[in-house]
Amino acid sequence: MYRTSSANILHRVPSYFYSRSEMSLAFSPRTSRSVAYRKFEDTLDGTVFDEADGDEITLLGDDERQQYAASLEDGYGLAARPAAVMSGEDKRGMALLLILYLIQGVPLGLALGSMPFILQNSLSYSQLATFALCGYPYSLKLLWSPVVDSIFSSRIGRRKSWVIPMQLINATLMLYISMSIQHLMDEPSLHVTHLTNVFTALVFFSATQDIAVDGWALTLLSPENLSYASTCQTIGLNTGYFTSYTVFLALNSPTIADRWGTPQLTLAAYLKFWCWVSYAVTVLVVFKKEKKDSVSDSGLTIREVYRQIWDVVKMQHIRSLSIMFVLGKIGFAANDAATSLKMVEKGLNREDLAVAVLINFPFQIFGGWLVGSWSRGDYPLRPWVYTFWPRIGFAFTAMLIVYWFPTPPLTGGFFVFLVIHTVLTSFTSTIQFVGSSAFFTRISDPVIGGTYMTLLNTFSNVGTMWPKWFVLKSIDLFTVATCQIEDDSTYIGEVATECSTQLGKKMCADVEGVCLVTRDGYYVVTTLCMVFGVLFLLFYTIPTARRLQSLSISSWRVKL
Template sequence: MSRRNPPRNGNGKLTLKERMPLDAQAVSSSMSGITVSPRTPKFTHRMGRNDEADDEVEMSLLREDERQQAAHGLDVEGQSSSATHSLSNEDKRAMVLLCVLYLIQGVPLGLALGSIPFILREHLSYSQLATFALSGYPYSLKLLWSPIVDSVFFVSVGRRKSWIIPMQLVVGTIMLYLSLNVQVLMDDASNHVNQLTFLFTSLVFFSATQDIAVDGWALTLLSHESLSYASTCQTIGLNTGFFASFTVFLAFNSEAFTTKWGVPHLTLSAYLKFWCVMSYAVSLWLLFFKKEKKEALSDADMSIKAVYKQIWAICKLRHVQLLIIVHFFAKVGFAANEAATSLKMVEKGFLREDLAIAVLIDFPFQIAGGWLAANWSRGDHPLRPWLVAFWPRYMFALIATLIVYWFPKPPITMGFFVFLVIHTVFSSFTSTVQFVGISAFHTRVSDPLIGGTYMTLLNTFTNLGGTWPKYFVLKGVDLLTVASCKAKEGASELVVKATECVSEEGKTACTEAGGQCIIETDGYYMISVVCMLFGVAFLVLFIMPTARKLQALPTSAWRVKMS
């Protein structure tokens, strides 16, 4: 590792030439003096002569010094990015690389947040599943260590490769360890919940660290005109990895599915070994065959301490604070649907492999949705598709709750299965539109000088907004559920009210006593209603008016001066 201060100009500011996009010539850099070519898409903040009242409201989000910076930014930032642009061969190769890197990240997420909870559902209660759900938190808290990833690296290896390569090697090693021990842990899951949670939390932690570096690399790997496709690469890569570990794995892991279709049975151990090899292979390819372009020097201090100060300075911007509040509560309305609906359907008799097939059919539509959303998010209203998609997403969440309530006794008919597939396709399409839309907005406003950290700062609160409610939703389902154990004693039927009939231990004890657990009040429905009511109210009263003001701000308003 090396550390040195970059040369500074006389007044300590970047010249106009330095602010303009640089060519592809290699420029040496160090861990304490780095800049990235300003490739963030710029959009024009158009002020109409008759919109002075709206402009005053929007500019009131800024302090006086920020208003001055914004005013200068209007003249310097340039033209709108809505013009048509064809992808160059270099951009296409960069997109393929980004998709592969995001794919490797999606595999651990698909296991930790998808298939493993479904497999454990047969052995654990919702409260125990809530404990395992903590394994997804590192992906939402990566902001805490992102400045280290942005500031420390080996110059000889590359700013981003210095982190991507070792993180992928560690992920592959953890997968190798899991492949050798996972069967023992899964067979007695109730006694190994903490160990499983620790292992998958570690797996997600190192994948999240890789994501910081990949997000930062995307800002310079793609050309200025093609940056809106960075979120498309993330959607394609992450979704492919996620669904490979979720739906595809669940299908091929099911003996019923493999017997029916005559395909080989895939064990969790074999699946983990395969991705261990893939992680090693991609890491070696990056090390020996992919050369990372050196980034231009800056007169700004980019030490770890300076980047943490930069984060704090960004968080003090009023419009950033409003965006954080929006992200922190925006997904509460969908929390019950995303955390518990699929588990409830499986509990009512919906086969895991049928669920896998339904989501697998949906996968091509998600890829198409990501591509369309990337185009919709270009122009002067990047948050429009994100806002519009809220309403159909709430509608599909309500329909999902009604599906669980009226779920037929198995086996389900083909007509009902087709209905579930159609519902899944449209529901996930709205989710994809929102994901790509908000990611494109983050890419647009992020300062490329600390690209990985700025992107991570904004994405952290987006991810955290979808992660923190899950623990409370799953806990709440058990807490609000009222169950009774019906057991026959001689010729009479004995009914025992017991909260233990909600947990796996209580259900086991009831079964051993010759009884059956009957759910009288399912906490899932109450949690669903509360979440959706809060979500709709928060959307109308806060998210919609705030988002319209935020997207109208110029790009320069999201920057802070580096010391």
């Protein structure tokens, strides 16, 4: 046995083998691919080098050396990995993550799902764009994530110091909204700003909790099972989101209540229910012991964390990743933001929409778990990139559905087709979400775990959220609609010629006119988004994703 330096070992590796490792595209969960591969390389001269402490581990003979090399080679130059064992502690950690992510999904389902449909009959697309701003804190949480990562009580726990108060604040805020929501919803067009403010606050505190939970996930699960954190996030957030979206819309519907003889669930009652659930989950978190991690609890100051963020952002591959995620989703942004609203406008009942998405829910849960196993592979961004094509294709199909939407009532065959389209569209979205989350979890640095994860998730969330305001605004901007009046003698002025906003539609109805849409901005905006999405995918996203996956995990680490 002898000691040697990493530089000497790498110098002894044959040049042809060293270049091969650089060209391979491979990742292993939470472990640098270069470490596993370098162990394989170093066996060529009988030495296995441990990168963690700079010591040689063992000295193999020729037969042992060949056997070890054979166990690592899988036909692609990748290190074979034993199947991870799910311990009881990991199972309990996954259960806690599922619950916490579910609680976070509830306000998102209300703010981004149910409320736009409830408000659609009273607000214009421009006013809906204003309300859509309440979802932005989830995309901009990077701005205050260093505070969450740096200020904490060691006695309570680094992550529990934030999860507990955020849970309590969210529960109390939902209780407040439940007591005032009826007054706001009586005349929502007069209270757009107030509605936006209260739901922005709700999303803000949920986003703050998400920072702490993302960081907690890095230590709550063992390294070999860490990729399941993205699965927990997918299942938990989807469950909370769809509960507030589809389940609530269905139970809130007077039609379904009359049909099934069930009481109608009001928004106030729904908020009160989740208020008490949040209080109960807070008690559960209080009694959960947080694992002590010397690396994660390194005690960086806020200023140091912001400096580390700036250092990370200055990395060339981080900038490339940010551009890829911020602009890459424009191709289907119009479909995500406006298609469902357009279908309701064309005559689709909110109850039918809720049933369609409710049918989709179990497929989302199963898909999230299934895709979680795919994300454990060596190419986590490969399914993410491949899925762009069907997502843009489904956006095009959805535009055709809106254009040829049948006159209600809908036939059973068309409704089944709509459900299948919804399931497939959502499944492609799940693939991208889980794939990107697994990649982010793998490359995040535990030293600033919550902030690093938040930085990476910010790129993805911003890419999803920022186009929404512009899409909804642009639909009104490109739409040309006039009020057609049968008896010209009743014409009351120029205000009757505008039929895009709710005010114009109301004035048109008051004079017994009919809104005539000569150009629907939805089709213009959707087409522009798809054209940009295809070009950006071909010329930037695909080559950039391939290059980023070729990097070793150590290249993503913060240099302290």
